[in-house]
Amino acid sequence: MERWIQTCRHELLDRTLIWNQAHLIHALREFERHHNRHRPHRGIANARPLLPLPEPLTDPAALTRLHVRRHDQLGGLLHEYENAA
Template sequence: MIRDRDGRYRVLFDTVLADAGIDVVLSRVRVPRMNAVMERWVRTCRRELLDQTLILHQRHLRHALREYEVFYNEHRPHQGIANVRPVAPLPEAISDPDRLIHLNIHRRDRLGGILHEYEHAA
């Protein structure tokens, strides 16, 4: 479990987690945005995946989270420069009117149709 260095977490809390077999990793000192970034990821994962999926067991949960992680980091548009994915370069702009009229877009479903990826067909 990753947690911050808040004074509310006492040694007893860490002892209880250690007894349960959970390793506690403290966040770095003076990294105030780390919690905000992780809270945003967890909230997005919950809204887009977990609220719409019936998880059967731990293996199923791990598979769903791995698929969502790939979707989140490689395909899902983010609110950034030109709404581009963080791992991919900016897409080439389409300015030719003939290409705009005849766009061929394919949809790929992930996790049984919960997540959708859209791409231009080659």
Template sequence: MDEILADAGIRTVLTGIRIPRMNAVMKRWVQSCRRELLDRCLVRNERQLRHALREYERFYNRHRAHQALDQAAPLRAVPAPITDPTRIAELNIRRRDRLGGVLHEYSHAA
């Protein structure tokens, strides 16, 4: 099996024997990917699937809020809270659509 994966350009990573949660973490990622991406779009070929998975990976790691990280993304810290009432009343939120509107990123406009 390792040779078949290597021919396809996939590197096999063995998990440690003392890491019982590794499988659970990957199952959670696959479940999120299926629910948030693959259940919402029609994939026609492998090239389109790879592109969609790359975009979802970027979205998941750089933008999507994670409850376990106090609503931060793995590669982005939580922004400082806005406590000034005048700034809250004048918030300008921008939405960026990814993958034709399947994924949405929201940010404060400068």
């Protein structure tokens, strides 16, 4: 829990102006979703807590056709990347 609080503080709260309680709750929910579904964690193979790791790409032809999309969250504070099929 201490690690999550420290991560939340450094990656979100130290970089954001919070206007009211509703804004704080929205920002914390978005950060929690990002933290649990997208962000890799220290641990077993950097797996995300709620999603399994994708299969690694080993085919060189697939690597040259790799298209990555970036989704900004919380006004560009958090960045999520995914492979566009």
